[in-house]
Amino acid sequence: MLLFLMCFALPALAQHEGHDMSQMSSQPSASDKPQATSPAPLPAPTTEERAAAFPDLHGMDMRDHMDDDPVIGMLQFDELEWQRSSGTSGDDAGLAWNLRSWLGRVDDRLWLRSEGERRDGRTEHGDIELLWGHATGPWWDAMLGVRHDFGQGHPRDWAAFGVQGLAPYKFEAAATAYVGDSGRLAARAEAEYELLLTNRFILQPKLEVNLYSRDDPENGIGQGLSDAEFGLRLRYEIRREFAPYLGYVWSRKFGATADLAQAAGGDRSEAQWVAGVRFWF
Amino acid sequence: MTEKRYRFDTERRQFVTGLAALPLLATWPGHGRTQNPAAPVVPELRGIRFELSVGASPVNLTGKSAWAKTVNGSLPAPTLRWREGDTVELRVGNRLREDTSLHWHGILLPAGMDGVPGLSFHGIAPGESYLYRFRVRQAGTYWYHAHSSLQEAVGVYGAIVIDPREPDPIAADRDHVILLSDWSDEDPHAIVRKLRKQSDYYNLHKRTVGDFFRDARRDGFDAAVADRKAWGRMRMSPTDLADVTGLTYTYLVNGAPPAANWTALFARGEKVRLRFINGSAMTFFDVRIPGLRMTVVAADGQPVHPVSVDEFRIGVAETLDVVVEPAERPYTIFAQAMDRGGYARATLSPRSGLQADVPPLDPRPILTMQDMGHGGMAGHDMSQMKGMEGGCGADMKMPAMQHAGHDMSGGMIAHPASETGNPAVDMQTMTPSRALDDPGIGLRGNGRRVLSYADLKSTFADPDGREPGREIELHLTGNMERYTWGFDGIPFSKADPVRLNYGERLRIVLVNDTMMEHPIHLHGMWSDLENADGEFHVRKHTISVPPGHVRSYRVTADALGRWAYHCHMLLHMELGMFREVRVDA
Numbered sequence: 085m086l087l088f089l090m091c092f093a094l095p096a097l098a099q100h101e102g103h104d105m106s107q108m109s110s111q112p113s114a115s116d117k118p119q120a121t122s123p124a125p126l127p128a129p130t131t132e133e134r135a136a137a138f139p140d141l142h143g144m145d146m147r148d149h150m151d152d153d154p155v156i157g158m159l160q161f162d163e164l165e166w167q168r169s170s171g172t173s174g175d176d177a178g179l180a181w182n183l184r185s186w187l188g189r190v191d192d193r194l195w196l197r198s199e200g201e202r203r204d205g206r207t208e209h210g211d212i213e214l215l216w217g218h219a220t221g222p223w224w225d226a227m228l229g230v231r232h233d234f235g236q237g238h239p240r241d242w243a244a245f246g247v248q249g250l251a252p253y254k255f256e257a258a259a260t261a262y263v264g265d266s267g268r269l270a271a272r273a274e275a276e277y278e279l280l281l282t283n284r285f286i287l288q289p290k291l292e293v294n295l296y297s298r299d300d301p302e303n304g305i306g307q308g309l310s311d312a313e314f315g316l317r318l319r320y321e322i323r324r325e326f327a328p329y330l331g332y333v334w335s336r337k338f339g340a341t342a343d344l345a346q347a348a349g350g351d352r353s354e355a356q357w358v359a360g361v362r363f364w365f
Numbered sequence: 366m367t368e369k370r371y372r373f374d375t376e377r378r379q380f381v382t383g384l385a386a387l388p389l390l391a392t393w394p395g396h397g398r399t400q401n402p403a404a405p406v407v408p409e410l411r412g413i414r415f416e417l418s419v420g421a422s423p424v425n426l427t428g429k430s431a432w433a434k435t436v437n438g439s440l441p442a443p444t445l446r447w448r449e450g451d452t453v454e455l456r457v458g459n460r461l462r463e464d465t466s467l468h469w470h471g472i473l474l475p476a477g478m479d480g481v482p483g484l485s486f487h488g489i490a491p492g493e494s495y496l497y498r499f500r501v502r503q504a505g506t507y508w509y510h511a512h513s514s515l516q517e518a519v520g521v522y523g524a525i526v527i528d529p530r531e532p533d534p535i536a537a538d539r540d541h542v543i544l545l546s547d548w549s550d551e552d553p554h555a556i557v558r559k560l561r562k563q564s565d566y567y568n569l570h571k572r573t574v575g576d577f578f579r580d581a582r583r584d585g586f587d588a589a590v591a592d593r594k595a596w597g598r599m600r601m602s603p604t605d606l607a608d609v610t611g612l613t614y615t616y617l618v619n620g621a622p623p624a625a626n627w628t629a630l631f632a633r634g635e636k637v638r639l640r641f642i643n644g645s646a647m648t649f650f651d652v653r654i655p656g657l658r659m660t661v662v663a664a665d666g667q668p669v670h671p672v673s674v675d676e677f678r679i680g681v682a683e684t685l686d687v688v689v690e691p692a693e694r695p696y697t698i699f700a701q702a703m704d705r706g707g708y709a710r711a712t713l714s715p716r717s718g719l720q721a722d723v724p725p726l727d728p729r730p731i732l733t734m735q736d737m738g739h740g741g742m743a744g745h746d747m748s749q750m751k752g753m754e755g756g757c758g759a760d761m762k763m764p765a766m767q768h769a770g771h772d773m774s775g776g777m778i779a780h781p782a783s784e785t786g787n788p789a790v791d792m793q794t795m796t797p798s799r800a801l802d803d804p805g806i807g808l809r810g811n812g813r814r815v816l817s818y819a820d821l822k823s824t825f826a827d828p829d830g831r832e833p834g835r836e837i838e839l840h841l842t843g844n845m846e847r848y849t850w851g852f853d854g855i856p857f858s859k860a861d862p863v864r865l866n867y868g869e870r871l872r873i874v875l876v877n878d879t880m881m882e883h884p885i886h887l888h889g890m891w892s893d894l895e896n897a898d899g900e901f902h903v904r905k906h907t908i909s910v911p912p913g914h915v916r917s918y919r920v921t922a923d924a925l926g927r928w929a930y931h932c933h934m935l936l937h938m939e940l941g942m943f944r945e946v947r948v949d950a
């Protein structure tokens with residue numbers, strides 16, 4: 085090309101470097117040659133040159149000094165909130181939590197998830213899950229572990245497996261199936277989204293549904309779709325790690341579960357104001 | 366402004382006085398000392414023997430005191446002034462409590478002198494020193510920095526200016542080093558941990574509900590929805606221009622924050638050469654001097670055909686020499702971060718104490734599908750892509766193209782199998798551009814003449830006229846959400862070395878399968894960038910690959926040994942975008 089021809093008008097500049105292995109031999113330097121021609125083949129390096137180029141590092145390797153997949157841990161209270169019913173059966177206040185923590189590398193992490201509610205100083209119901217999460221693709225982790233239910237009623241243990249990750253349109257989603265004693269099955273699905281009113285005021289809609297394969301009257305659970313909860317929380321991120329919020333949560337029990345609740349003097353559905361803080365470190 | 370001034374630690378004073386025999390010169394005696402008192406004077410060391418000491422020093426660059434890692438107590442490290450043809454000796458001592466190293470960026474030298482621990486030498490243990498010794502075979506503007514962990518991010522970097530043997534063909538009456546960098550009071554390892562936990566931690570400019578309504582009014586509701594859908598499907602944000610931003614960074618010129626107003630002096634009628642070096646850990650800068658045209662004369666130390674511009678983008682680790690002819694008034698040297706979250710600033714002035722207006726930051730650019738290599742397909746709708754794993758196109762299985770590196774049509778590109786179903790790969794470019802003439806995101810059509818790689822043409826012909834004997838294609842990959850980086854979806858810790866044969870001429874083709882721009886640096890050898898027609902274009906040591914682009918360049922494997930090859934975004938390197946290149950005979 086023309087421009088390259090023009091280059092010949094400005095010789096002598098780039099010739100210095102070329103292929104002269106000055107530290108190694110007395111090979112002629114590239115500046116002795118015309119440009120744009122192939123350099124003479126490099127002579128085979130001597131033993132000394134080879135030794136100098138590959139020094140003995142006494143077993144040291146860069147891999148030992150560069151950790152491209154460090155072990156990192158995160159403890160996150162997605163929700164830690166005070167709840168107050170604005171509902172029918174009188175004043176009712178409580179505390180609720182939703183914890184999601186992990187420890188590990190990119191592909192494999194140990195997860196601790198827990199959620200539950202306390203009323204009148206005792207845990208009404210809660211569960212804690214210990215899971216191994218393994219990355220199966222860019223956005224999804226397969227989860228395998230155990231869940232323990234506690235609180236009032238009969239404590240239950242479950243084997244848990246499911247998926248968790250980021251769905252298209254940036255929905256955070258998790259779906260988990262549980263196998264309990266004598267073949268009792270359960271499932272839980274959650275999805276949440278972050279709507280940026282500003283970069284610090286974030287509205288978070290969240291939906292959770294639970295299903296059970298069998299009646300479990302001790303725990304106030306009926307077969308089928310048992311309950312769903314939809315929450316809207318508006319948080320303000322003072323820092324990324326610390327965000328107080330206000331919200332409103334609708335929950336509803338379905339089918340046999342709702343009948344059980346009603347029989348026990350409770351409500352089929354409930355709406356609550358919540359105030360809390362989301363934080364992580 | 367005194368609190369902005371960094372302090373030399375006492376160790377350094379002792380060190381300097383203890384080495385009285387060593388020439389320690391201000392660049393231009395008589396001018397160097399009349400700098401704005403708020404801005405530090407970067408020491409300059411000249412000669413063939415250098416004593417350097419890596420230690421820790423307190424600094425105050427943000428109004429809060431913090432600890433930096435420094436060379437001879439100085440941030441940035443002293444400017445080293447060498448002469449082409451000389452054999453230089455640099456004794457580097459380590460006064461840190463951890464291993465350190467210095468690497469001479471862009472300098473051709475024997476492998477044992479390259480300073481990469483675990484590849485070319487042992488590293489320098491606390492209390493020990495290492496003698497670097499090599500012949501200087503090139504001239505121009507370069508720099509040096511630590512290659513140990515993240516020390517480069519906390520101050521261990523400095524300029525290298527090599528005077529040519531022959532009279533310098535670049536005529537200037539005076540020259541100044543303009544070393545740009547980014548500083549955070551946060552420990553860079555803490556920054557890494559935050560990004561791993563929440564990769565958009567430092568992005569406080571994501572699109573909001575208000576932006577949606579504004580876009581809907583401007584472009585129409587359907588267009589705004591379609592745009593949100595396209596990005597939503599990819600689970601990415603078009604505002605993701607920088608991983609680490611002005612939220613934590615203060616941007617520096619020669620170690621001085623904007624308020625300190627580092628000043629470069631000139632006399633009436635002088636031609637001034639400014640040697641820009643981007644010594645940042647993570648920041649691309651867009652540089653201009655309002656009111657002054659800049660003539661670009663060298664890139665990465667190597668002379669280029671002069672080209673006159675208003676503005677240029679400088680990638681991390683790149684250097685660019687410009688010549689300016691200022692009138693007798695002050696000018697602002699304005700270097701805004703690519704994401705417009707902040708700027709570094711200096712003043713070019715006939716007298717100290719003067720300053721010119723500092724321009725406002727440009728509007729923040731927004732990435733487009735074109736930027737992501739999804740252009741070129743008319744009406745391409747992301748929703749047509751089935752199966753979301755792999756996002757845009759991971760499940761498009763295409764036969765490997767013969768000679769992908771020569772397909773200049775800008776058509777579809779093949780991807781290595783290791784990218785498929787890989788948690789470390791969240792997108793793939795489909796129709797990348799090979800053109801060099803794009804000034805880049807945020808610089809297009811801004812009314813200024815902006816430099817692009819197409820403008821950088823070496824003043825010499827291909828120094829190795831052989832047609833490359835083979836081709837190595839590597840894809841730059843990452844997962845923004847998990848914050849992991851690699852080549853071909855494989856991080857350094859799991860990768861085999863790239864093997865080159867001593868003496869061969871080969872072609873390296875880099876395909877950017879991420880949404881970020883990556884400045885890729887090969888140690889020990891030159892990278893001869895080709896244009897879209899496969900012709901030698903410009904000789905560099907760091908080749909920046911924007912998202913949605915392919916870059917190809919030739920390498921002569923004339924340096925025996927084990928060399929580092931990596932993205933110079935420090936956190937990308939640290940989290941996997943790194944390879945060993947091994948040249949065997």
Ligand SMILES: [Cu+2]
Pocket residue numbers: 882883884932933934937938942
């Ligand atoms: Cu990178």
